[in-house]
Amino acid sequence: MVTKKKARAKQTPKRLDVMKATKNKAETANAAAFEIPEQAGKFLRDTSIPKGFANPQPIVLAELQKRVTEMNLRPTVSLEQFLASANRIKPADLPIEELSDDVKESIPALKPEIRRFHGVKIPLYWFPFPWLSSVCSDRFGYMSSAATRAATKLPFNVATQALLGQLGNMMGDAGRDPNPASHNPADAGVSSLPAGFTYFAQFVDHDITFDVSSTLDADIDANTVNNMRSPALDLDSLYGRGPGLDPFLYVFPTSGPATAIKLHRGTNTPVGPGGPSNNGNPSGMLQQTNWDVPRMQGTNTAVTGDPRNDENLIIVQFHHAMLRFHNAVVDLLLAAAFAGDIFAEAKRIVTHHYQWAVVHDFLERICGVATVNNAIASVSAPIGSSFRMPVEFAVAAYRFGHSMIRDTYWVNFNFPNATLEQVFEFNRIPRLPVFSNWVVDFNAFFDTGVPVPVHNKARKIDSLMASGLESLPGFSGMMAILATRNLRRALALGLPSGQGMANSFGIAPMTAAQLIFGLPPAEVAVLNASGGLLLNKTPLWYYVLREAAVLAGGNQLGAVGGRIVAETFVRILKRDASSYLNVAGGFTPILPSSTPGNFTVADLVAFAGVTHP
Numbered sequence: 001m002v003t004k005k006k007a008r009a010k011q012t013p014k015r016l017d018v019m020k021a022t023k024n025k026a027e028t029a030n031a032a033a034f035e036i037p038e039q040a041g042k043f044l045r046d047t048s049i050p051k052g053f054a055n056p057q058p059i060v061l062a063e064l065q066k067r068v069t070e071m072n073l074r075p076t077v078s079l080e081q082f083l084a085s086a087n088r089i090k091p092a093d094l095p096i097e098e099l100s101d102d103v104k105e106s107i108p109a110l111k112p113e114i115r116r117f118h119g120v121k122i123p124l125y126w127f128p129f130p131w132l133s134s135v136c137s138d139r140f141g142y143m144s145s146a147a148t149r150a151a152t153k154l155p156f157n158v159a160t161q162a163l164l165g166q167l168g169n170m171m172g173d174a175g176r177d178p179n180p181a182s183h184n185p186a187d188a189g190v191s192s193l194p195a196g197f198t199y200f201a202q203f204v205d206h207d208i209t210f211d212v213s214s215t216l217d218a219d220i221d222a223n224t225v226n227n228m229r230s231p232a233l234d235l236d237s238l239y240g241r242g243p244g245l246d247p248f249l250y251v252f253p254t255s256g257p258a259t260a261i262k263l264h265r266g267t268n269t270p271v272g273p274g275g276p277s278n279n280g281n282p283s284g285m286l287q288q289t290n291w292d293v294p295r296m297q298g299t300n301t302a303v304t305g306d307p308r309n310d311e312n313l314i315i316v317q318f319h320h321a322m323l324r325f326h327n328a329v330v331d332l333l334l335a336a337a338f339a340g341d342i343f344a345e346a347k348r349i350v351t352h353h354y355q356w357a358v359v360h361d362f363l364e365r366i367c368g369v370a371t372v373n374n375a376i377a378s379v380s381a382p383i384g385s386s387f388r389m390p391v392e393f394a395v396a397a398y399r400f401g402h403s404m405i406r407d408t409y410w411v412n413f414n415f416p417n418a419t420l421e422q423v424f425e426f427n428r429i430p431r432l433p434v435f436s437n438w439v440v441d442f443n444a445f446f447d448t449g450v451p452v453p454v455h456n457k458a459r460k461i462d463s464l465m466a467s468g469l470e471s472l473p474g475f476s477g478m479m480a481i482l483a484t485r486n487l488r489r490a491l492a493l494g495l496p497s498g499q500g501m502a503n504s505f506g507i508a509p510m511t512a513a514q515l516i517f518g519l520p521p522a523e524v525a526v527l528n529a530s531g532g533l534l535l536n537k538t539p540l541w542y543y544v545l546r547e548a549a550v551l552a553g554g555n556q557l558g559a560v561g562g563r564i565v566a567e568t569f570v571r572i573l574k575r576d577a578s579s580y581l582n583v584a585g586g587f588t589p590i591l592p593s594s595t596p597g598n599f600t601v602a603d604l605v606a607f608a609g610v611t612h613p
Contacts, residue, residue, distance in 0.1 A: 498543020
């Protein structure tokens with residue numbers, strides 16, 4: 001137990017002082033206490049955008065215009081919108097000039113042309129906050145009790161593996177989708193959700209989970225499996241370990257404030273116009289030159305905080321949008337003449353707006369507003385409390401997004417019917433860096449208000465997978481069939497059945513009639529095989545998909561799936577001292593948005609500057 005001096009306790013708010021957590025029983029039953037370093041704690045308390053703040057001496061439009069011109073800034077929104085956000089930024093409590101000399105002199109030494117790292121002093125708040133304030137969360141675990149799993153999980157044997165293989169193979173059978181090319185939510189199988197949320201969900205997943213060590217061939221305890229990402233919505237997949245440890249991700253300023261550090265962007269292979277249009281037709285596209293992530297010369301390996309964000313064209317283009325989002329916030333702080341640590345403040349603004357969009361745009365669509373509100377009200381997760389990423393979330397409920405994947409997408413005017421195979425193929429050698437004519441028009445993926453001929457709609461959340469997921473590029477055998485892989489992974493990790501999870505929540509499980517409603521006879525036969533094994537102990541992932549399809553119309557998760565997903569995210573945010581839920585006095589978005597006081601993923605890509613050429 002760490003003891004604290006009384007004097008310090010009076011200076012530091014209780015919520016950022018000592019954080020107690022009970023470790024997993026498998027490790028120890030003793031309580032552990034963790035303290036946020038004072039430097040980081042002060043940064044958390046002194047946010048530049050306190051709720052309701054308005055500059056009492058506001059910048060006027062003419063002054064803003066002058067600053068934008070002098071600093072050669074390129075606002076991604078109108079100057080009036082830019083000005084409104086700039087006037088919501090509070091002057092720095094700690095100007096850079098007041099930092100210690102060793103810190104002030106160390107920051108310029110990080111530049112690539114200088115590269116001096118020995119002895120440098122770097123602000124602690126540049127690093128991922130879980131390093132500073134959290135019980136070690138580098139493992140997976142379970143949300144359900146051991147008793148629930150023991151009573152309801154499927155037996156791990158060859159017969160069950162064979163059954164799951166049959167079920168997984170059927171889920172992506174060609175011809176089962178009645179309207180594979182449709183973008184009309186009135187058609188069967190088509191969701192009302194913009195298709196961009198499929199890939200936003202993937203980006204978020206890459207921010208919080210990464211399992212590289214579990215096996216599909218043996219019964220395994222999730223508590224022994226390492227999570228190679230920090231389980232916090234801290235954007236470590238974007239920022240890496242920060243400019244002090246991963247300087248290759250960053251662009252250091254050659255003039256002006258030394259902390260106005262931006263993220264590197266990559267160039268495109270010039271093969272013609274692509275991306276968004278400025279007039280609603282093909283002639284309005286431009287040949288883009290810097291709409292990719294940075295890549296290593298020779299191999300074209302993506303230089304990103306998580307390699308999975310280069311898995312397909314849409315996810316890597318969204319990562320590129322996030323790079324530009326950070327850079328746009330840096331420009332906003334420069335325009336506001338923010339005198340504090342610009343990098344740290346930009347990262348905080350980016351992260352808080354991203355977290356807000358995750359909860360109030362993404363989760364509210366996927367889980368329902370009531371489910372999200374119930375999770376916020378009911379989940380208890382003290383700051384710094386211990387946490388293991390539940391496999392009921394990571395291996396089952398959160399994989400709902402796999403069923404939302406389409407077989408074809410309207411990518412831009414050049415590729416109005418791009419196949420899933422092309423979406424994977426066109427960010428692979430020899431088509432790298434990303435070809436300029438393949439730059440994604442995100443107006444077709446989110447509701448940005450910019451006209452496009454087609455608004456891509458996701459497939460409904462159900463037990464039917466896109467046929468392209470039956471043969472994933474780069475894999476063979478079972479690993480090439482995504483549904484089978486998902487089912488086998490859950491079996492190996494001993495997940496509870498869907499019925500077991502429902503009962504543990506006090507939710508009435510789906511009936512057999514509901515589970516098989518609308519399914520083809522062959523799939524019903526698999527569920528009924530072996531005495532109805534899969535019907536009575538339905539794999540949790542499959543159960544969540546059937547629940548969404550039958551009980552929630554396929555546009556959002558049902559009661560069990562929605563609760564698992566919402567409660568996991570809320571727990572992640574509540575235990576993180578740096579999350580928007582723990583901002584002293586509350587948090588309200590300040591960046592330009594279609595609805596003042598709110599912030600959506602569509603607002604994010606618009607402010608990032610990727611919705612116009």
